Amino acid sequence: MTAARSTRQRDVIARVLHDAEGPLAVAEVLARARSDLPALGVATVYRTLKLLTEQGRIHPVTLDGETRYEPSGKGHHHHFSCTACGRVFTLHTCPVSLPRGTVYPGGFVVESHEVTLYGRCPTCAQTGAPAR
Structure with missing residues (x-):
């Protein structure tokens, strides 16, 4: 059992x-x-x-x-964190064009990147929920 x-x-x-x-x-x-x-x-x-x-x-x-x-297996993606309800969502588009191997100013060589956007999700934006 x-x-x-x-x-x-x-x-x-x-x-x-x-x-x-x-x-x-x-x-x-x-x-x-x-x-x-x-x-x-x-x-x-x-x-x-x-x-x-x-x-x-x-x-x-x-x-x-x-x-x-x-x-696992979702491929390249980023996240959106709602400042009102606290939920985190997967974003299926990349807001940053920074491919692997890019040399960033100062000599930094990009291997990968992660982006988290913060704001209000559609539900909280519609209801006017305040940020926490």
């Missing part, structure tokens, strides 16, 4: 991450997964995130000092 429960937990957590509009923090994964698994504990979420990361199915993203998780 334990192995089946464990597999169901992994499946639910993987689905939660796959269905999310952007990378999720542990607390968000736990809250969303509990809709299917009400008894799910935070330790199980941490163990499952570690396992899925080791398997290469997901990877951690650090935004504002907080580790979030998203599915």
Whole structure:
């Protein structure tokens, strides 16, 4: 019974991450997964995130000092962090044209880049929600 429960937990957590509009923090994964698994504990979420990361199915993203998780294989993309509701969204277009190998002023050679935009998501912008 334990192995089946464990597999169901992994499946639910993987689905939660796959269905999310952007990378999720542990607390968000736990809250969303509990809709299917009400008894799910935070330790199980941490163990499952570690396992899925080791398997290469997901990877951690650090935004504002907080580790979030998203599915692997999304290719080059960036994030938008809503200053009102706190949700993080995946942006599918790159706002920066800075290809690998570009020599940045001062002799810095670009290998990759990450961009996080901050502002209000469409819902918060429409409702006029204030920044946190």
